Amino acid sequence: MMKTPSICSILFAFLVHFSCSWTVSSHGHDDFLQCLSLKSNDPTSISNIVYTPENTSYLSILNFSIKNLRFASETTPKPLVIITPVHESQIQPVIYCAKENDMQIRVRSGGHDLEGLSYTSEVPFVILDLVNLREINVDVEKKTSWIQAGAQLGELYYRIAEKSRTLGFPGGVCPTVGAGGHISGGGYGALIRKYGLAADHVIDARIIDVNGRILDRKSMGEDLFWAIRGGGGSSFAVILAWKLQLVDVPKKVTVFTIVRTLEQNATNIVHRWQYIAHKFDEDLAVRIFIRRVNSSHDGKRTIQVSFQTLFLGDVDRLLPLMQQSFPELGLQREDCTEMSWIESTLYIYDLPVGSLDVLLNRTQANIRHFKTKADYVQKQISKNGLEGLWKRFFEEEAEEAEMLFVPYGGRMDELSESAIPFPHRAGNLYKINYSVYWDEEEASERYLNWIRRLYNYMTPYVSKFPRAAYINYRDLDIGVNNKRDTSYAQASIWGFKYFKNNFNKLVRVKTKVDPSNFFRNEQSIPPLYSRWTKNGK
Numbered sequence: 001m002m003k004t005p006s007i008c009s010i011l012f013a014f015l016v017h018f019s020c021s022w023t024v025s026s027h028g029h030d031d032f033l034q035c036l037s038l039k040s041n042d043p044t045s046i047s048n049i050v051y052t053p054e055n056t057s058y059l060s061i062l063n064f065s066i067k068n069l070r071f072a073s074e075t076t077p078k079p080l081v082i083i084t085p086v087h088e089s090q091i092q093p094v095i096y097c098a099k100e101n102d103m104q105i106r107v108r109s110g111g112h113d114l115e116g117l118s119y120t121s122e123v124p125f126v127i128l129d130l131v132n133l134r135e136i137n138v139d140v141e142k143k144t145s146w147i148q149a150g151a152q153l154g155e156l157y158y159r160i161a162e163k164s165r166t167l168g169f170p171g172g173v174c175p176t177v178g179a180g181g182h183i184s185g186g187g188y189g190a191l192i193r194k195y196g197l198a199a200d201h202v203i204d205a206r207i208i209d210v211n212g213r214i215l216d217r218k219s220m221g222e223d224l225f226w227a228i229r230g231g232g233g234s235s236f237a238v239i240l241a242w243k244l245q246l247v248d249v250p251k252k253v254t255v256f257t258i259v260r261t262l263e264q265n266a267t268n269i270v271h272r273w274q275y276i277a278h279k280f281d282e283d284l285a286v287r288i289f290i291r292r293v294n295s296s297h298d299g300k301r302t303i304q305v306s307f308q309t310l311f312l313g314d315v316d317r318l319l320p321l322m323q324q325s326f327p328e329l330g331l332q333r334e335d336c337t338e339m340s341w342i343e344s345t346l347y348i349y350d351l352p353v354g355s356l357d358v359l360l361n362r363t364q365a366n367i368r369h370f371k372t373k374a375d376y377v378q379k380q381i382s383k384n385g386l387e388g389l390w391k392r393f394f395e396e397e398a399e400e401a402e403m404l405f406v407p408y409g410g411r412m413d414e415l416s417e418s419a420i421p422f423p424h425r426a427g428n429l430y431k432i433n434y435s436v437y438w439d440e441e442e443a444s445e446r447y448l449n450w451i452r453r454l455y456n457y458m459t460p461y462v463s464k465f466p467r468a469a470y471i472n473y474r475d476l477d478i479g480v481n482n483k484r485d486t487s488y489a490q491a492s493i494w495g496f497k498y499f500k501n502n503f504n505k506l507v508r509v510k511t512k513v514d515p516s517n518f519f520r521n522e523q524s525i526p527p528l529y530s531r532w533t534k535n536g537k
């Protein structure tokens with residue numbers, strides 16, 4: 001599917017082979033647009049994929065991949081230009097012309113960035129929107145798949161299942177998440193205990209580097225190939241496509257969700273879960289989903305804990321395993337449902353287990369204002385600690401807040417911290433994702449403050465030195481780059497949280513492949529000597 005470089009792109013590479021000391025050209029997107037049509041092999045086709053605010057469909061194109069209303073208001077800074085390439089060869093002129101005109105580009109695949117960095121910024125910028133680059137080829141024999149960056153995870157799962165019901169992929173649970181951002185940031189889902197992260201299963205990639213060259217694993221070299229598998233794509237290149245190693249899944253998996261409220265001993269069961277969930281058989285992943293509800297008995301507020309489980313096997317094997325490992329949950333045969341792995345992707349995302357077509361739907365239902373933060377837990381939280389957490393969930397702002405506890409162990413314990421840039425492996429019992437949702441734009445500060453208070457409350461109970469974070473759960477609260485040059489020391493503040501010591505290697509790779517810091521954003525990896533980027537130039 002992916003084309004070999006055309007004459008045009010070879011010519012282009014030639015053109016781009018200019019020296020690093022380009023002179024500062026005039027500003028404005030008119031020059032950028034002019035440059036684009038000049039450098040494109042087919043200016044008519046380029047004009048079909050370029051949108052400025054003058055185009056009537058500009059706003060709908062921009063909105064299409066916005067997944068968080070926090071970044072969809074009238075005051076949200078918007079791009080000067082949006083480009084939606086339909087061929088790889090249309091990307092190279094964008095990079096060339098953005099460089100020529102000192103414009104920042106934001107690459108957008110699925111648009112799920114939790115801080116909106118793929119489509120908003122305080123600096124003038126252009127969106128390179130890969131929504132139309134979404135081909136997926138599955139090779140059942142070799143158990144591999146090439147997937148273009150703009151494809152969404154649901155499409156990948158669907159295309160795999162179309163060809164085989166015993167192959168799967170260990171990616172995220174939300175079907176509309178894009179392959180470009182997700183896999184370059186790590187990526188985990190219900191198969192994490194058995195198979196680790198999405199990025200652990202990348203065996204090749206196609207990218208366009210800062211010089212406009214299309215590279216694969218061999219031509220980019222192992223360091224850059226390492227960096228884009230968990231270091232975040234946006235610091236290094238434009239990811240065009242991934243080659244993935246698919247994984248075996250049984251014909252039948254088993255799912256169940258057991259719900260307990262505080263009145264039903266939820267605190268004790270969660271407390272116990274912390275000691276065992278990471279040691280379960282790696283076919284067994286019991287996730288915990290927590291929110292506040294009105295009790296069905298008396299209407300009083302309570303905490304509801306859902307033990308949502310995927311087991312890679314049939315119910316006959318699951319029941320004795322649960323009886324032996326987690327009797328406190330009291331699992332019964334009638335709680336369980338057997339289904340195919342592909343059906344379980346619907347179940348885990350709380351969709352009706354029916355038609356698979358919803359996996360192909362790029363329109364996400366129920367888009368809200370929300371904020372997510374994350375933590376890693378390395379020591380069991382005391383019952384007191386849990387009770388204090390519930391207390392926060394009884395506060396007014398938490399009406400629609402939720403938490404997800406994802407058990408680690410299994411494959412996550414086997415890989416080394418430096419195998420890929422994502423470092424949070426052995427030593428973690430589970431990971432927490434806290435989210436709060438709301439409707440009214442004006443109320444945002446209140447909800448943001450609530451989740452920040454919650455995060456402060458959790459400080460003594462979670463990973464320390466550094467308090468770990470996950471780049472795919474991007475959180476600008478933990479630190480941002482300057483608009484001008486950012487020092488290594490400053491970026492280290494958030495860099496070590498996301499990457500631990502891998503941050504140092506990411507900086508080295510960045511310095512080598514993008515010394516002028518063209519690929520940058522509010523939380524990109526800085527090069528060591530960014531003398532080319534004075535005042536953003």
Ligand SMILES: Cc1cc2nc3c(=O)[nH]c(=O)nc-3n(C[C@H](O)[C@H](O)[C@H](O)COP(=O)(O)OP(=O)(O)OC[C@H]3O[C@@H](n4cnc5c(N)ncnc54)[C@H](O)[C@@H]3O)c2cc1C
Nearest residue numbers: 109110111112113118172173174178180181182188233239
């Ligand atoms: C509702 C929801 C559910 C989620 N569920 C999960 C989950 O189950 N597991 C999990 O691990 N994460 C999950 N996430 C987080 C998700 O993995 C990250 O937000 C991820 O980065 C999104 O990728 P994207 O392509 O959709 O986003 P985008 O916003 O398009 O991109 C995210 C970042 O990557 C950069 N980028 C995107 N494409 C490219 C590219 N082709 N080349 C270079 N850089 C690129 C962007 O510039 C941006 O910085 C979820 C997020 C949301 C909003």
Ligand SMILES: *[C@@H]1O[C@H](CO)[C@@H](O)[C@H](O)[C@H]1NC(C)=O
Nearest residue numbers: 047048049050051052054055
């Ligand atoms: C946007 O408007 C310009 C100027 O009118 C036009 O040339 C271009 O084709 C339009 N873009 C799209 C995608 O229609």
Ligand SMILES: *[C@@H]1O[C@H](CO)[C@@H](O)[C@H](O)[C@H]1NC(C)=O
Nearest residue numbers: 059060061063069072073074
């Ligand atoms: C985009 O979303 C914003 C916020 O939801 C809304 O105000 C605007 O009308 C939308 N624009 C389009 C074209 O859908």
Ligand SMILES: *[C@@H]1O[C@H](CO)[C@@H](O)[C@H](O)[C@H]1NC(C)=O
Nearest residue numbers: 264265266267268269272328
């Ligand atoms: C509550 O859970 C704890 C720990 O799992 C268990 O020891 C206790 O017996 C349970 N109590 C009830 C009433 O079920």
Ligand SMILES: *[C@@H]1O[C@H](CO)[C@@H](O)[C@H](O)[C@H]1NC(C)=O
Nearest residue numbers: 292293294295299300301399
């Ligand atoms: C829960 O109860 C409160 C007041 O008793 C009510 O305002 C709220 O809407 C209820 N929430 C749900 C989800 O039913």
Ligand SMILES: *[C@@H]1O[C@H](CO)[C@@H](O)[C@H](O)[C@H]1NC(C)=O
Nearest residue numbers: 357358361362363364365366
């Ligand atoms: C896709 O999902 C959205 C949101 O749930 C829904 O409104 C729309 O009808 C769906 N489209 C199709 C083709 O099913």
Ligand SMILES: *[C@@H]1O[C@H](CO)[C@@H](O)[C@H](O)[C@H]1NC(C)=O
Nearest residue numbers: 174372402403404433435473
């Ligand atoms: C975090 O967990 C919630 C469930 O509490 C889930 O709905 C949401 O998609 C998750 N967020 C991310 C960014 O993974």
